[in-house]
Amino acid sequence: MLRSLSCLFTVLFSCAVQAECTDISPQQQAELPDDVTIGSISYRRNNVFDLTEKGTFWLHRFANYSHIITKEPTVQDDLLFLQGAALNLQELEETERLLRNRAYIRDAAISVSQYCPQSNSVNVLVETWDNWSLLPKIDFSSEGGETDYSIGIADDNLLGSGNQLQLDYAKDSERTGYLLSFASPNIFGTHWNALTRYADNSDGESYHFTLTRPFYRLSSPWAFSLDLEKNKEEISDYLLGDEINLYDRELKWFESYVGFKLAQRANHIHRLNIGFTLNDTNFQQTELTVYDLPPERNLSAIWLEYQLLVSDYRKLFNINQFNRVEDINLGWQARLRLGRLQSWLGADDAGWQLDTELAKVWQLNNDIFLLGNSRYQALWLSGVNQHLFSNQLQLVYQLNNNSSAVGIVNAEFGRQLFQDEALYLGGDTGLRAFPLYYQRGDSRIVATAEYRYFTDWSILQLLDVGFAGFADAGRSWGAKQDFDSNIDDGVLFGVGGGIRLLSSHSSRGTMIHIDLTHPFSDNPKLDAWQWRVTAKKRF
Template sequence: MPQKAVAQTDTIPAQGKRWFKKFNTYVDSLKSRRYRDSVLFKLSRHNDPPPSTDDSSMIRSEQGFLPHTGKTIRRIYYRRVKVFGPRNINDTTFTTSMQLIHLANRLHFDSEEWLIRQSLFFRERDTVNAYEFADNERYLRNRPFIQDARILMVVTPFSDSVDVMVVTKDVFEYGLDLREASTTAVAAKVFNNNLFGAGQGLMFGFRWNNAFARPWGTEARYTKYNILGTFVDAAVGYTNLNTQLPLDSNVYEGSYYLQVERPLYRNSAKFAGGFSLSRNYSINIYGQPDSIFRDYAYKVLDVWTGYSFLNRFRNDGESENKANLAILGRYFNLKFDKNPSQPAFIKDPIYNNRHYYLGQLLLFKQDFFKTHQFFGFGRTEDIPYGYRMGLSAGWENWMDRKRFYTGLEGEKYWHTRLNGLLSIGGGISSFWQKNISEDMVISAKAAYYSRLMRFWKGAFRLFVNIDYLGNPNNYFYKPLDINMERGIWGYRDTKVSGFHRINLRSEGVYYSPWKIYGFKFNLFASVQASQVSFKNNYLLENPVYTGYGLGVRIRNENLQLNTFKLGAYYYPDAPPGQRNVYFEITTVVDFRFDIFAMRAPSFLQFR
């Protein structure tokens, strides 16, 4: 009997249909809550600090390098830890088959090896200098595109040499800052702080507000870090969003600017300096009539330089027990192209030309500790200790009034026996007109940061600071207020002001163990008190204004996002115009100690 023919199936499956089926299965799996949460959890694992036997410890930055001082550097190796995945910079064993994690890491350009090499203070065949290595690790860690950095000594078979491993972990290069969002106003900026992994930043921002006469506004900035290995940073940009520091309150400004700076990137460096150029102008954002709107434009040139001619760090890697001595100079010129036409502002010092020359003799001795959970959420933080004292003198011409200036200021940090940090600072300055003192400023401040204490599976630290600012013979200077960071946080546009002010603030921070998709939670409770010579020239006879606050700060240190803050404040003795209760939902910039001992000399601030 004839057999019935049967069609043979292809031994190779149809790839197109099978790929489509896999894709549908993958999409369905993403809908699974368990799978989605596990992906986000693994994606957000990031720079948790390595375990420590003493969670309150502060380690001297150079401590790990001292045993290798004087050894020859044979080779330098580089390892770049992926942004997403490893729990911390020391995690060398992390592997994953999660495609979403690989995709997220591919969206990020790791810092190029040549960029890290340009940022090193040493080369192969140099000898190990413990203080130089500590400075270099700190410099890398404080680049805006690097989350953490380690310089590791690799033992070789030869007792007189070592290999060096430079380990870096980037911050995710893309960032978003949503400043405002409502049905009538939106303001945001997007940025990339390490474009193509080449140490360059690009930012674009916009604002739309239906209540403004000019609803739309934009800003843009380009930044290049460490140009050609010179440790010079430069930025150029424009803004019409009032993001540069405006001249006065109740004004709205735009600006075109160029900024160049070379910091004292290591303690043994000799030169530091910088300059900025800008053209600034007022914008009638509120649609005010010509009789009210302050129509003005001005240019600013600001140049400074410094040279450290006595240095305690020797070429052989040893450090002497003496201070560095430096001389600094600054020239500042603010010139109006157009002044406000209103009679009230014609003789106002703020809206008139000003230029000054300022010199400073600076004595400083600065070292650092490494720790964590200070102002951050777990990242490695560099805490200064030591002192700096500056003696300043200069000449100012403001409204064609020439005045001589003298000033003395200083600050000292101590690492206490209880593993805390204490700082005390102060200063006194005055302008002189025909041997008569004007605009004298007296400043005093103290701050204490407690040790880190284990508490409820998390950690706790207490911050306390007090400051006094006074001006007994004002001429150009305007009264002090107690609004926001200048007095009571949450006070806005209060009329309480005077020429003497004292502030007391205390805040307890609980670094919780909670983490959701990499976002960590720091709870805080604060007490604030402020007193200003408002009703009586004798400061202590004036009312004391107080505030009490509770809240939480939320941050993922793996991402280029500002810290998210929610707070509630109560003011039992609020002045007229200020509510007794204030709720806050905002973002705040990450705070860090200033690691550069030499900076542009300035007048003792009165604001």
Template sequence: MKTASLNNMLFILLYTCLASASLATEIQDGEETGNPLSNSSLANCQSTHNSEAIFKIDSITINTQPIFDEDAPDAITLHKWANALHVITKPFVIAERLPFDEGDEVTPADIVEAEALLRRERYIANADIRAEFNCASSRVNLHATTYDNWSFIPSLSFSRSGGENSTIVGVREDNLLGLGIRSTFRYRQDEQRSGYQFAMRSAFPWVRHSNVSLALADNDDGELYSFAFDKPFYHLGSTYSILAFVQSNNRIEDIFQNGDTRNSLSVDELNLRAAYGIQINANNEQTQRLIMGVDRERIEFAAGLDSVTQQGEFFDRLAIISALGLNENSLAFVPQSRDFIYPWIGYEFVQRDIHVMQDIYFIRQPEDINLGWEFYVQVGVELNSDAAGIGTHTQFRLRKGAFLGEALLLASVDLQSILNTDIKNFARIDGQLEYFYRASPLLGYYARLSGTASENQFRDRPIVIDDDNGVRGYPLQYQHGDNRFSASLETRFYTGYNFYQLFELGFAAFADVGRASGGEFSSLNEDGDILASAGFGARLYSNKASNPGVVHLDIAMPLGDGESVNSWEWSIQLRRGF
């Protein structure tokens, strides 16, 4: 989860979101989204064409709109100021993000997907593509209208999560000069480090649907350099993909447990990836792809005890060593360094079944939920190993959504393994099931069940239960283990209140349970039982700002009795959803 910044809330409240019906029921055809299936011109074609009929595009017109509707009944002077200060997205930027051109053949499903692709951009609040179909000639004229987000986010922020504070000072622009360029410069201080960060991401003008990104950081514990060129499988009909990625990062990484810093690691990391993919089979509903690449992953560790001592927050190392049955010179807390070089091949299957919904993760915002199967498997062969036999790197990913009566279910499974290399055999599987149900316009219910099982989990990437991972109100990386489960129940209240087009307001009451167990470090947990908490909070969401996510203002009451657990914990966070 991303830690919220207070300016994300203040900007929504004070600066025109300058940081700014049915939970499991689709938006009615044509309502808010401009679904082309609702067009009367297409409806007149139903006698001779089905909903997947193919049309040739005669023309595409693009109309880019500002942030606020100044003619709305609740328009205020602030809206006019924001529109005047904002540079509207250039039409050619929108044209480059569309998955088709004049002269191409499309189906109504392609047009729905195009709207979803535009809404995926941070600088776009909503997209509406209207289609004028000519049934006799099987031709269509498309009219695309986009509505901008406020994209300039000055940052003077404070946030709190898991009992830890974070401060950010800087500026971010997600649509520089209306060109869709994302740039960030800021100073950040949190529980891990402090320093200056710069990042930029832009479309690459000579290769359509591609992006280049650059990130630089100069922190008190090290430096980061990152560059990527990425031309993804942008839409269902994309025929190839390219990826080149390089990142160098050295830093001090603190591992927490029981509310304190358990140990500190000096990390020197290098990641390289080159990949190329091709479409091997496709139709209007699904696609199959083959991707080939090579990865280099080198990460070296050393003890960073000086950092821990300076913080004054650390475990009694001798007590830990004694509990683990180790001697004083043991490197039990230092992960084994990893150095992998492996070519790999992957297969991807994507089924397109996009439903335009609302009140799933956000509030009164069109959300594009794909209920079709998404499947990916990747196998690589290790080249840099002295182990006997063939070393392998395997990844597996599965996504699926479905309606259960009037409820929505979303499921995911992820599996990763590294076998027969110079490190201990590693395997991990994660699964999650989410349930959404809207009982009335004002009331909704949400449930989540998540689980993780692992063998020889990397010590620098611990499996934990904390405020950000399963049970709200507990300290950062509070409970450790090789295995984990967590569950949440929420009652969600939708007020329908919109504050001058700036943000939507909601409330939630929640209860969480979870436990991390097993493995060498679980014996150090001050509370090894199932953890639980309950609480309530407000939710603020703006569909007029480029900050993704929903601001949570929560008060959580942990039910555990550990010494480092407070009787209640407040937090301000920017989370993925409601």
């Protein structure tokens, strides 16, 4: 009897407590009291595929069964708010962006699910949707007469921890080799991240180690970074896509800095980084070296960097991707780094370095977006007066929910660039109908007009389908070189069209481009029409 009464009391008490809290809609969130607190945080972690959707079959069930869903502590480590703290809706939105930026999470939604007036608190729901992260890695691309591939295995969410492990064998236009890497984006929830990578390539060994605590949130008061790299690789000079010279380049690199938030006024954030860089580059001849080697250089320096970030993030669609949320900042972003080369750090000569960048996205109206980015780099030392001014403008006109017209202009103007850092123009730099490394110079301009069509088609719920038609024009010019050709030395034109296949449930988010292209050329070696297959991150 007493046990029955006890059970009845427990049920009644539970119902009374639940009655205190009421569900609220996203529109009602803005009407909550200013002093409301976070009473509880609940999690809803979704697997890779929704098995209730039409068209699912044994492959999707097997994928969900064999996939380890991102563990709750892994999601919890990325939260920028705590239970018992005052509710800040901007922190919820910022956490959403941080989670969506993780490769292993396809999407995230954080909302206030209930309001409890008696305790003046809210219940917050954190919902995530996983990407498939264990990937037998088979990448293949063919463009401009070059075939690249990569075979291996990678797990971008090792045992649901968010850590990444990768082992593969790869071949590209420059080299073949093995790669082993491990990365942790958030070590034990401290917001430190680390990367360790080792590669044994046909042109030499390389390793890379990074330990960083970034400005992981808008209000972060400080940051730190340590970056160590040694890389030996073969560098080729090309003429009309054909290799005509080969030599070895060895880079030894170490950089470390500490950063501070100077001030924050509303959504304007000012930061200062103080650091130093050890940058030593050497060159060696090979059996295929035909021309003189570039001079060795040591550009080690100490530097100061100022950063400005104006936070105005929006959830947009069909800008650079399709069928997924894109977190794009419409506010100004700027940085200015001034460095002084130091002989006691190993620099060849005293001098100055300048690196400044400015970026902005404008929403001209409901359907038109203009994305702009400008960067200026300069190096002044004895006998060297080097400059590189880079600009990109991208205009996106969303004709409707299924199509866009896009115009892109990339312009780079350089002077006295190092021989091994010349600006090539070809299939991988926007001129899609021409081979890789087709033109070479200190300056280049590429302009593209593209029509994009986004469908709701899906191949087995694995690949989302889109289409594109495009016209490209460009030229590279101005490099001092020991070799030249009067074939296609002017403005180059090409047209094409093709299919875009987005790996919509993969942690790599790869978009396969299958294009049929036609170059307008006086080079008899180029085919009139050619197929081109590449894997990219953008449309």
